[in-house]
Amino acid sequence: MSTAAQTKQPSLYREPIIPELVIPDLKEMERSGSYDRNVLLWLQDGYVNRAIKEHLPQLRELHTSLVESGESPEEMRRQKTQALVEFTRASYATEKAAGRGADLKGYIDAAKTFFEAESARYGGHLQELAEYIKKALENGEKPDIERHARHAYVSMAKLSGAMTHLEGLSGKPAALQVANLMRKGIEEIKFATIGDQPTNVGRELLKVVDKIGQNPSAYIEFRDPSRMGMPERGPWDYEPMHRQGGYNPGF
Structure with missing residues (x-):
């Protein structure tokens, strides 16, 4: 009987929820060249998770309407991503107004x-x-x-x-x-x-x-x-099945 040794391999990188930086402050930090992109995407994931939790009813409604309208998978993915990006930016703006925006100390800790x-x-x-x-x-x-x-x-x-x-x-x-x-x-x-x-x-x-x-x-x-390019997946998938214990909105 074969063992898992034949197929064992590492996960080559963690996969961010949104594969691009969409929060203006984080994009500016990346442009400075002084910050690691993977860490910035990981920081952004925190705001994405907050946005999903805060706007879950709206995201569910959008998902349902897209399914009922018979949109193509590509169009569904585009509209879902666009909505999640907008909610993420709004969540970050709220955090920043409360003095909890991205900064050097937060980056170093992260x-x-x-x-x-x-x-x-x-x-x-x-x-x-x-x-x-x-x-x-x-x-x-x-x-x-x-x-x-x-x-x-x-x-x-x-x-x-x-x-x-x-x-x-x-x-x-x-x-x-x-x-x-x-x-x-x-x-x-x-x-x-x-x-x-x-x-x-x-x-x-x-x-x-x-x-x-x-x-x-x-x-x-x-x-x-x-x-390697990003794998194709739904924008509301918290991450593929191998990420355990993460928040999953059930889509």
Whole structure:
């Protein structure tokens, strides 16, 4: 019986509710070049969630009317997105008037939380990958080393990026934790065993990871986050099924 080791892969990036920045202050912060776009989209998600909760009856009514009118999926998506964008901007305007708009301190606090969460995601993937490889070997399977190496490379690159960002935010202890998390994950892959016998699979995998690092575009053409487009989905989907515990308005 095959294990999940054959298909295990990391989530390459978190998917924002609205894939573009629509709040003027956040757009201005992005234009300055001093802020990470992913963090800004994550900040925006907070206002989007507030807008969904505050305007859920109107959003439900719009959804129903669009279904009854027989609009195409593309037109339904466009009108839903437009409505959610307008409600989000209104929610943000209310927050800003109360003195709770986006600012440097809020960005730094959010960035630390964001990159710590990213570290947990990708560090966990490295540790799971070691476990899945071990189970595959115990079942007599031959792991696809190059495939797993591509995924390991992505997770290691994301962890390295998170560590760099945290150091830049004066989050030295957090950056050290990320470094330790990556080291632990790598060691678990490197020393995968069957029973008490160590194998060379982990070592071979890390050799391929190093090879990928020398020319990533030759291996990660369809997996590099910077090369991937947003998946097509409804604008009111809080996120695809893999985001657990998030708010879901039920559309």
